[in-house]
Amino acid sequence: MSNLETNSIEYMTMEIDGQLFGLPINRVQDVFIPENMTKVPLSNSEIAGVLNLRGRIVTAIDMRRRLDLPDREPGQSFMSVGIEYKNESYGFLIDSVGEVLRLKPSDQEPNPANLEPHWALVSSGVYRLEGQLLVVLDVERVLDLTSAPLAA
Template identity: 60%
Template sequence: MSQDTSITDSLDESIVEFVTVRIANQLFGLPIHDVEDVFVPQNITSVPMSSHEVAGVLNLRGRIVTAINMRERLQLEPRAKGEGSMAVGIEYSGESYGLVIDTVGEVLRLKEDGKEPNPSNLKPNWTSVSAGVYQLDGELMVVLDVARVLQIGDKHEQLAGQPMGIAV
C-alpha cells in the first residue's frame, strides 16, 4: 500500500478509475463511472432564485444540463477574470448535471483500498462531499462523492457551511 498507487495492470476488482479535475489548485478525483462526458461550458443561462452554487442551465447537445459552480459548492475563491473553465457531465437519478471546474486532468487507476478516510480536521463543508483522500506523488487527491455534491438546497448541508459564497 505504497504512495505509489499509480498504474498496476492487475485486473483486480479493487482497482478504481478516477477522472482528475482541478479546482483552485486542489486535485479532486471523480469515479469514472459517474462521469458522462467533459465539455466546455458555454452559454449558461443563470437561474434566478436558485442556490448560489447553481451556475445556471445550459444546452448540451439538446439536453438541458444544470451547471454547478464547484468553486461555490466548495466555498472557494471565485475564479479570476479571463480564467477558462471546464465542466464534467454527470448523470444523476435521470437528470443531467455539469460540475464546472477549472481544468480536467488525466484518468488515474487507483487501488480501492489505497483510499484513506477524511482527515478529522477537514472542514465540515468539505467532509460532506469528500469520500476520502488518496496520497499521490507530490499531492493529495480528494475523492468527490457525486451524490453528495449534488445535494444542494438540503438545509443541513447549508447550515454546515455558512453562506460565505456570496462574498461580493
C-alpha cells in the same frame, strides 16, 4: 470480472483552485466546455446556471462555490464534467481536467477529521499520491445542496 477491475477504480482527476480532485470515471458522462449558460434567479448560489448540451438541459454546479472557494478570476477558463444522476444531467464546473488514474480502493483513506466542513460534506476520502493529495468527490453528496453547512 477481472481482478484488475475489482481491485482498482479509475478516477478522472480535475483541478479546482489548485487542488486535485477525483471522480470515479464510471460516473462521468462527458467533459465539455460550458457555453451560453443561463443564470437561474433565486437559485442556490452553488448553481451557476443551466445550459443546453446537445438538446439536454444541464444544471451547472460551480464547484468552487460548492467547496466554499473564491470565485474564478474573470476570464479564467473553466471546464465542465457531465454527470447523470437520477435521470437528470448535471455539469460540475471545474478549472481544468487532468489525467485518468487507476487507484486501489484499499489505498483510499477517510477524510481527515479536521477537514473543512464544506469539503468533508462532499468528499468520500483521500488518496496520497506522489507529491500531492487527491480528494475523492462523492457525486450524490455534491448534488445534495440541502446539506450545505450553516451559512452564518
